[in-house]
Amino acid sequence: MGVASARPGDLDLRMEFASIRFRRLLKAATKVENLPYTILGALALISLVARLILIF
């Protein structure tokens, strides 16, 4: 079922899941032992967005 056709309850649930996933990601990213991953991930993400902006 697409988001557009979802009932309000479903959408809330999805938002909740997305929020949980984001919080988990944030928690993992702030763990000291994941510092190299956080740095690499941040650089890779910025690079991807910047290149898309620059190419077109």
Added chain:
Amino acid sequence: MRPLGRMARAFVCLIFAYWGVYALVAPVTNIDSQMYNIARLELAMRGGLFNNGYFTSIYQVMYPWTFDAVHLPFLYLGWGYALPSFLCLVGTCYVVFTMMRARFGPDAAWVTVVALLGLTCLVYQGTSTKNDIPLLFAGATWVYARWRWRREGGASVHLVWMILAIGFMAGSKTTGVLYGFNLALWMLWELRGNRRLALQIIAGLVGACILWGSVETYIESKHRFGHLLGPPPGVRELTNRDGVRGGIANLTRYIAGSIYVGPTTFHSGLHSILAETEIRVLSRLGLADAGYGLESRDRYLIFFQSGFEELSGFGPIGTMAMATILFACLRWRPQRMWWQLAAAAFLGLALTSFTIGYCVWSNRYLLSWYALGTTAATCILWERETPFRRVLRWVFASIAITSAVAAPLLSFNRGPGAIVASIYDRDRFETCNDPMVGEIRTRLRRLRAEKPARHIFFVATTNSVVLPILEDRKVDAILVTSPLFSNLLKNGQIDARDIVIEDDPIDSPLLTKIEDVSSPDIFSANGTRTQGIYQVSARSGH
């Protein structure tokens, strides 16, 4: 933790704080970045990547730009240009610290980190905008992810980070493709027992290389130059064209260049003696002038231990790192950690020697091998607990701390004065590597203030240092290439009293044509090259 570890930790904190402040405030100072690494972002913002007529250097097209593109937000901010490189330095040190602490304890870990900070070339690159340190950082992250993958019972999330590290490495620099390919082969070899997982890894690697491998610059290079890596003569110039002879010659140059005999800035005679000895050795071996890239030759050979971020060597810790690497060639100890690290460093050094042509700025190509060599040196010191080794640890740590503290102080643009200049005299400091560009910008600003309504055309030629002029919104220069400016002149689109600045006018056939209609302001800021700013005195084409 013992006093040695506590002392090393205190200096690591202090030195990181210093370099962090520097990375935050320093502008783009190196000429390469002002010419292509960062300059191409400014140009791509005006005309995109494909078929962009603004590009002024082949290097803006042929070199991968995954790491360079990271600096885009900082171009908007105007501050923190060196933060991406600094984060790479922090990440690398963290990986080394964690793995050393797990094996040898906190004392060894802190001393290794302070030793890394004592590698002058490494910290200069870690506070620069050049794209050499991301290779080291991506390699370190790959090693760290592999280490955690093995320790944590094969958790697949670490494999994802290994894949991303390879993709990022491949897109940061052309040589990253070579090193990344080797890491990918290693990874697949380790997973050879699990064919399904290996296929998933291959698919992941392909995806990572598409997303982060800077595929677009290869496509544009192929389109412009007919070759994926750039114009074939240009690519040949950068590589070792003398095969095994060149590789051996380069290896000996790198080994000789690792010997620290004091900073070059003090013009000690020992530097000349070292270079002349190396030239004589090469000549006797029949390897004179072999392995060079670009226009370099043995007669110009000098081993820089200067404060220049593009040229500097690795200092006394670098000498020890190289000694450890060579020691591993003499003693077969494949079970020992130090030997494995030193052997990996030697293989990397050999790979670099045999593939890349030697240049005066080749030191920064060796960052990863020196980092491995330095870590290997500390492994030797902590492998066994003996009174002699305990004394050696103190000696090593003292040299490392002295080097780490001296690194900013011996540099002409990294000391505390540079931080002050970055804030209070930013314009002059930004062009400290090429004062002539600073002079041009000052004059253009004056002209702009006098004539706010006029166009300022900046006619850039090949390899012009364009960034300091284009990023200056006050000057608001219109960048044009020589052919484009010819057309503008021919079509009468240059108005009377427009201002034209032509870079490197001596070689340009346009000079005479512009001189006919202008009152030139010819000047020289460095005593050798002259620059001309021309004010058009009549509408062109008439």
